Amino acid sequence: MNALGAELWQAVVVCFAAVFTNNILLTTFLGMCPFTSVSREVRTAAGLGGAVVFVMTFTCLLNWMAYHWILVPLRLEFFRFILFIIIIAAFVQVVEMILDRFSPRLYQNLGIFLPLITVNCAILGASLFMVIREYSLIVTIGYGFGSGLGWLLAILAMAGIRQRFNESRVPAGLQGPGITLIIAGLMALAFIGFTGVLS
Numbered sequence: 001m002n003a004l005g006a007e008l009w010q011a012v013v014v015c016f017a018a019v020f021t022n023n024i025l026l027t028t029f030l031g032m033c034p035f036t037s038v039s040r041e042v043r044t045a046a047g048l049g050g051a052v053v054f055v056m057t058f059t060c061l062l063n064w065m066a067y068h069w070i071l072v073p074l075r076l077e078f079f080r081f082i083l084f085i086i087i088i089a090a091f092v093q094v095v096e097m098i099l100d101r102f103s104p105r106l107y108q109n110l111g112i113f114l115p116l117i118t119v120n121c122a123i124l125g126a127s128l129f130m131v132i133r134e135y136s137l138i139v140t141i142g143y144g145f146g147s148g149l150g151w152l153l154a155i156l157a158m159a160g161i162r163q164r165f166n167e168s169r170v171p172a173g174l175q176g177p178g179i180t181l182i183i184a185g186l187m188a189l190a191f192i193g194f195t196g197v198l199s
Helices: 003-019 032-038 042-071 077-102 104-113 115-119 121-132 137-165 177-192
Strands: none
Touching (some): 003 137, 032 042, 032 115, 032 137, 032 177, 042 077, 042 104, 042 115, 042 121, 042 137, 077 104, 077 115, 077 121, 115 121, 121 137, 137 177
């Protein structure tokens, strides 16, 4: 296998791991605020999750290029937090404009949580993880897409479960955040069960 093939295979493995075994939401619990707040309806959760996949994939790519092609040559690596947040904020503005233009209802349903993607720690965390783990450009794209897809999968599963709980009798002390966090913990255990699948 040549170098490019090996790198593509590594990107696939990292992407799979980011969706399941190293799910950024269920293993590091980054991005819990919108996860618990927007996961009441499947449609709204799918919209926010799709926006997170788009933003996370492209911001990881752009942040990798900005870090390796601008900050490292200029020895300004300590500016990465500021630069990463600026790039993320710009992409969120693009997503907001697209949703406002083509899906006003989803834009209204997401409300304040759409601009809060800018400060979603899962998106910033993915960009910082790709720097810490020294991923190549191709692996970074796979990692960004996989992390976003994992976040989408987790919030869709949570929204589906919470909609079913609307028809069930949940004890008064567990209603709301209590049962949501218990479900999140059980989902984390289930996703970690995929550990070792590709090793």
